[in-house]
Amino acid sequence: MGPGPLSTYSAITLSINGEKYTLSVDHRTTLLDALREQLDLTGTKKGCDQGQCGACTVLLDGRRTVSCLQLAVAAEGRAITTIEGVADGERLHPVQQAFLDLDGYQCGYCTPGQICSALGVIEEHAAGWPSAVTADVRPEAGVPPLTAEEIRERMSGNLCRCGAYVSIVQAVARAAEAQVAEAGDDTKEAAA
Amino acid sequence: MREFGYERVLDVSGAVALLGDDPDARFLGGGTNLVDLMKAGVERPTRLVDVRELPLDRIEFTPDGGLHIGATVTNSDLAAHPEVRRHFPALAQAVLAGASGQLRNMATVGGNLLQRTRCGYFTDLAKPCNKRAPGSGCPAIEGEHHNHAILGASAHCVATHPSDMAVALTAFDALVSYETADGPGELPLADFYLPVGDTPHRETALPPGALITGVTLPAAPVAAHSRYRKVRERASYAFAIGSIAAALDVRGDVVREVRLAFGAVASRPWRAGEAERVLTGGPASAEAFAAAADAELAAARPLPHNGFKVPLMRNLVVAVLTELAEEAAR
Amino acid sequence: MTTTTGTAAATRAVGTAHTRVEGLAKVTGAARYAGEIPHPELAHGWLVLSTVARGRVRSVQDAPVLAMPGVLTVLHHGNAPRLESDYTVPFGQPDPALQLFQHDRIPYVGRPVALVVAETPEQAREAAEALVVEYDEEPHDVAFFAGRPGMYTPEGSAAHKGDLEAELAASAVVVDAEYTTPEEHHSPMEPHAATARWDGGRLEVIDSNQGSRFVADELAKLFSLDPDSVRVRSEHVGGGFGSKGTRPHSVLAAMAATVLHRPVRVVMTRRQMFALVGYRSPTAQRVRLGADADGRLRALDHQAECQTSTVFEFIERSADFGRPVYDADAHHTVTRAVRLDVPTPTWMRAPGEAPGSFALESAFDELAEKCGIDPIELRLRNEPTVGPLSGLPFSSRNLRACFEEGARRFGWADRDPRPGVRREGRRLLGTGVAAAAFPTLSAPSTAAVTAEADGTFTVRVTAMDIGTGARTALTQVAADALEVAPGRIRMRIGDSDFGRAIIAGGSMGTRSWAWAIIAAARELRERLVPGGAVPPEGITARSDTSAAVGALTEMERHTFGAQFAEVAVDVTTGEVRVQRMLGIFAAGRIVNPLTARGQFIGGMTWGLSMALHEEAVRDQASGGHVGADLAGYHFAAHADVPAIEADWVDDPDPDDPVGIKGIGEIGVVGAAAAIANAVWHATGVRHRNLPIRPDRVLGAAEGALGA
Incomplete structure (x- = not known):
């Protein structure tokens, strides 16, 4: 446990991309700032710092999260995956490969967030979650296919000012198809 | 954002006791609204009590066939839950219509009910706002208000409540349960939000220091x-x-x-x-x-x-x- | 190692799709942007902006803040080092917004009044928020509206020929309509950030900008330094769109680093960006078109209005758009401006052309309706053979080909011209079209190409890749110029030490930089002896295109395009959804089809966003914005954007060594008009005020019901 209740700093251990990092954080420090300023993991981007753009998306216990509204001290004990942990060594994740091949970016600043969000989208869809454009949300209706419309809605928390949405959606669709094909042999594979 | 103390709690009574009657302490759930408001300077707590790990993350049938939703259930889990989608599809749709996938993964049911208005005057410290700084005035009435209230507003405030989830809960006669140092309590959602009147800064009927523990939806076949x-x-x-x-x-x-x-x-x-x-x-x-x-x-x-x-x-x-x-x- | 240029059977790289050179870095998070380079002893600066729109700073109460944890200094007009103000920049007079903390006057909400520097960003932020600044406030005026008092005609903003009133009077059909566009913001995803430090007598700045050499030169002038003692680097830039010139963050980072003798980083918050980096002025535009019954234009009158600040003049030249596009016997265009207590607007993707094309291309649709002529046919009937005002020939003009190819692919021939007759459930469907044009410019640049001893080539040019794909396109150009595979080219950009080169702006970056690279490569190839040895330090050739660019003959040089859109409108809720967009462009030689398509589609996405979403709201009482963030200022999200298609027709520029024209902005032009015209076709209602918000659509539908 940290020091007394009125302490404004805590010594914490964060689990990031499978590694443990011990650091002292000002309670005001967001996970985003801890990654960027203290741990030199600058792949996670700060676009608005207000939860309004999605550039800072990381996975927390496998779920996509905006790290700008996540206090670092409150992230202790949770498994954090950032863009730096998405590839398997030198081998790009299919989502990364699809973004690269289909030019799913321009300036690249929203890209890590888009990729982490896409990992979440594919997982959420595989888990049977409906979306705001799912015509019938009742469980009896089953899981809708991951159409372009579904991808667009589910990815809408990631803004891209360059206007690369068209190729981002294509990249997510391609990666999702690859994932489904892969999952055909091996029933379940974690996203990252 | 001023410096603050942080404590994580694992049980409800401990959470309530820890917050006590400190007016500068806040419960932290998903943080999607509170942390944003802290960055904007609208909220300046000196202590945060992190309630996200409280054992309030279940969705269960009540004896009469309704649903009880724990306060720390995330918006995502609420919208994905088969019984919610089966018996209260509008609730699932409302949650899915809100925010983004990332924010829904973070935001909790309890926090969603307590989120503050997104009125652009409220979130900007450089401008007057009766809700944020009582008595300073409401510039929206003469200014930018194309997305402000048409019902139940007053000359003191015309802001709207931003929640989608709460709209569906309201239609389904939800009851909000809470815990205080004096014990548990319950409020119909219909009575949960106070009329604006001349006190727009007083938003809910929750007793001071109360922790929302859950929301109960009475059985309602019509809701299917x-x-x-x-x-x-x-x-x-x-x-x-x-x-x-x-x-x-x-x-x-x-x-x-x-x-x-x-x-x-x-x-x-x-x-x-x-x-x-x-x-x-x-x-x-x-x-x-x-x-x-x-x-x-x-x-x-x-x-x-x-x-x-x-x-x-x-x-x-x-x-x-x-x-x-x-x-x-x- | 021996040189081998031109000996391999080189496949041409230009014209073929290449994934981005820096793509791997971007998809793995390895690409570092300006705020992401670590430095030991780094201090963090936080800007404090004025909260009043006009007046003077009475006091900055820095003493309590200096006592706060971690605070290192508070810079303000009472203690800041002096900056030089008597200098010029390549675009004319310097922006007085950079004269930071030099006086106590406040000309608008959001003028920096202090910089708080602390050990950590959290400490700096809290101290900045705690800093009390007192003002002597004066009445302000931020109200922009059509025909308001104070409008003046800036020098050089009018052009005309012919007797306008006579031609209008003689016209069988006249359109006279007013249009407005709101204040719009660039909102690049990467906030402006700079880290400054002194290193061995040099000011080293890592900055997010669109022209490192321009920023370096201006910092040198501001701080009275030798130009060679300032270096600005910007390897990756997270979007710019016109907003990333020299801005207060880099000046203040340099100032604080100088005062504190340690590295200082200043990053703008998203909210601060709405006040500090420029924006597109709101516009009010009146268009009068007079035509014969067959649609031939007799009169074109485009009068545009915009705002500028009280401290600096920037004109959103909306009325310029029509000058090269349509001929008319009487052709009058003018942009007027009013000085208000607001920050100075600036270039924003397709400045002038974006709002101007919305008005004129909407008016053309109205004329087509009145004449009963297909809107494409109407435009083709008014195609000029030479510049309507200049009389100069076009370097190439393939607008007709764009319309013909676009009409074929979009299925335009089957279109029923009647409005309000296609229904799908509760939604009304419609299609619209508009023309696009944007000037083709080039500017002098320098480059250096080095043949390395290992057989590779290093290109150094102060080019910037703000997302355009310039780094990749230039690699392809260099590969072809050296007749080697792109893999043997090392493209180094974004460093002011590489010499003078034009900014990434005006759709002229890639064209201008490529020209310089080709010139240097030619020079290098002449110096390389086939089979000869390359010394360890390599062999370097340099170029300067000043003479070549200056020798370009005066012509009408433009890119053109045809924009098509299909919308679905729910008139019971006012929601407009774009179902399809197609843009066909004549925009010079396309270097990299993969990234070029992204540029065109990105521009069209901007047009969609402009048509339906974007609008910054200024509060008259305070003079500042309401909702200055990305939840208050909407631009299009994923769900708004359909599978937009873009393609091009053959249109190489005859005078450019590669045939390039420039593609960064043409995609925006006309796109909003095509959507507005489609909304009319769907609903029968003209929307002349952007954005086409649900309340406006609903209000129009309710009005129609009530009438």
């Missing part, structure tokens, strides 16, 4: 035939400019039961009780739907630039109830 429809200025990832949660039970073209609540029109989710009364027992026709909407909206007092919300809400009532009636006829 329900829909949430949200209109916004972008196709996604935007707050509503008008929304509706509706449920309809029609037998032989007669409305047996109807539930209607509006979003983005008032300082709280707006239960359209007058419209429900007009409709119940009457014909399920477009004309009747429009008449009911007009009855409800007779109380509307639009400002110069938000009058569109009156026809918008009328059109939404007609459209959504017509869809539900057509589906019932199939």
Whole structure:
């Protein structure tokens, strides 16, 4: 446990991309700032710092999260995956490969967030979650296919000012198809 | 953002005891609204009590067939839950219409009910706002208000409540349960949000220091035939400019039961009780739907630039109830 | 190692699709942007902006803040080092917004009044928020509206020929309509950030900008330094769109680093960006078109209005758009401006052309309706053979080909011209079209190409890749110029030490930089002896295109395009959804089809966003914005954007060594008009005020019902 209740700093251990990092954080420090300023993991981007753009998306216990509204001290004990942990060594994740091949970016600043969000989208869809454009949300209706419309809605928390949405959606669709094909042999594979 | 203490709690009574009666302490759930407001300087707590790991993350049937939703259930888990989708589809749709996938993964049910208005004057410390700084004035009334309230507002504040989830919960007669140092309590959601009056800074009827522990939805067969429809200025990832949660039970073209609540029109989710009364027992026709909407909206007092919300809400009532009636006829 | 240029059977790289050179870095998070380079002893600066729109700073109460944890200094007008103000920049007079903390006057909300520097960003932020600044406030005026008092005609903003009133009077058909566009913001995803430090007598700045050499030169002038003692690097830039010139963050980072003798980083918050980096002025535009019954234009009158600040003049030249596009016997265009207590607007993707094309291309649709002529046919009937005002020939003009190819692919021939007759459920469907044009410019640049001893080539040019794909396109150009595979090219950009080169702006970056690279490569190839040895330090050739660019003959040089859109409108809720967009462009030689398509589609996405979403709202009472963030200022999200298609027709520029024209902005032009015209076709209602918000659509539908 940290020091007394009125302490404004805590010594914490964060689990990031499978590694443990011990650091002292000002309670005001967001996970985003801890990654960027203290741990030199600058792949996670700060676009608005207000939860309004999605550039800072990381996975927390496998779920996509905006790290700008996540206090670092409150992230202790949770498994954090950032863009730096998405590839398997030198081998790009299919989502990364699809973004690269289909030019799913321009300036690249929203890209890590888009990729982490896409990992979440594919997982959420595989888990049977409906979306705001799912015509019938009742469980009896089953899981809708991951159409372009579904991808667009589910990815809408990631803004891209360059206007690369068209190729981002294509990249997510391609990666999702690859994932489904892969999952055909091996029933379940974690996203990252 | 000023410095603050942080404590994580694992049980409800401990959480309540820790917060105590400290007016500068706040419970931290998903943080999607609180942390943002802290960055904006609107909220300046000296202590945060992190309640996200409280054992309040279950969705369970109540003995009467309703649902009890724990306060720390995330918006995502709520919307994905099969029983929610089966028995209260409008609730799942409302949650899915809100924010983004990332924010829904973080935001909790309890926090969602307590989120603050997104009025641009409220979130900007450089501007007056009676809700943030009582007595400083409401510049929205003379200024930018095209997405402000048309119902239940006052000369002191015309802000709207931003939640989509709470609109559906309101339609379904949800009860909010909470815990205080003196023990548990319960409030109908209908009484949870206070009228604006001349105290727009006082938003809920929760006792000081109370922790929301959950929301109970009474069994409501009508809710299985329900829909949430949200209109916004972008196709996604935007707050509503008008929304509706509706449920309809029609037998032989007669409305047996109807539930209607509006979003983005008032300082709280707006239960359209007058419209429900007009409709119940009457014909399920477009004309009747429009008449009911007009009855409800007779109380509307639009400002110069938000009058569109009156026809918008009328059109939404007609459209959504017509869809539900057509589906019932199939 | 021996040189081998031109000996391999080189496949041409230009014209073929290449994934981005820096793509791997971007998809793995390895690409570092300006705020992401670590430095030991780094201090963090936080800007404090004025909260009043006009007046003077009475006091900055820095003493309590200096006592706060971690605070290192508070810079303000009472203690800041002096900056030089008597200098010029390549675009004319310097922006007085960079004269930071030099006086106590406040000309608008959001003028920096202090910089708080602390050990950590959290400490700096809290101290900045705690800093009390007192003002002597004066009445302000931020109200922009059509025809308001104070409008003046800036020098050089009018052009005309012919007797306008006579031609209008003689016209069988006249359109006279007013249009407005709101204040719009660039909102690049990467906030402006700079880290400054002194290193061995040099000011080293890592900055997010669109022209490192321009920023370096201006910092040198501001701080009275030798130009060679300032270096600005910007390897990756997270979007710019016109907003990333020299801005207060880099000046203040340099100032604080100088005062504190340690590295200082200043990053703008998203909210601060709305006040500090420029924006597109709101516009009010009146268009009068007079035509014969067959649609031939007799009169074109485009009068545009915009705002500028009281401290600096920037004109959103909306009325310029029509000058090269249509001929008319009387052709009058003018942009007027009013000085208000607001920050100075600036270039924003397709400045002038974006709002101007909305008005004129909407008016053309109205004329087509009145004449009963297909809107494409109407435009083709008014195609000029030479510049309507200049009389100069076009270097190439393939607008007709764009319309013909676009019409074929979009299925335009089957279109029923009647409005308001296509229904799909509750939604009304419609299609619209508009023309696009944007000037083709080039500017002098320098480059250096080095043949390395290992057989590779290093290109150094102060080019910037703000997302355009310039780094990749230039690699392809260099590969072809050296007749080697792109893999043997090392493209180094974004460093002011590489010499003078034009900014990434005006759709002229890639064209201008490529020209310089080709010139250097030619020079290098002449110096390389086939089979000869390359010394360890390599062999370097340098170029300067000043003479070549200066020798370009005066012509009408433009890119053109045809924009098509299909919308679905729910008139019961006012929601407009774009179902389809197609843009066909004549925009010079396309270097990299993969990234070029992204540029065109990105521009069209901007047009969609402009048509339906974007609008910054200024509060008259305070003079500042309401909702200055990305939840208050909407631009299009994923769900708003359909599978937009873009393609091009053959249109190489005859005078450019590669045939390039420039593609960064043409995609925006006309796109909003095509959507507005489609909304009319769907609903029968003209929307002349952007954005086409639900309340406006609903209000129009309700009005129609009430009438």
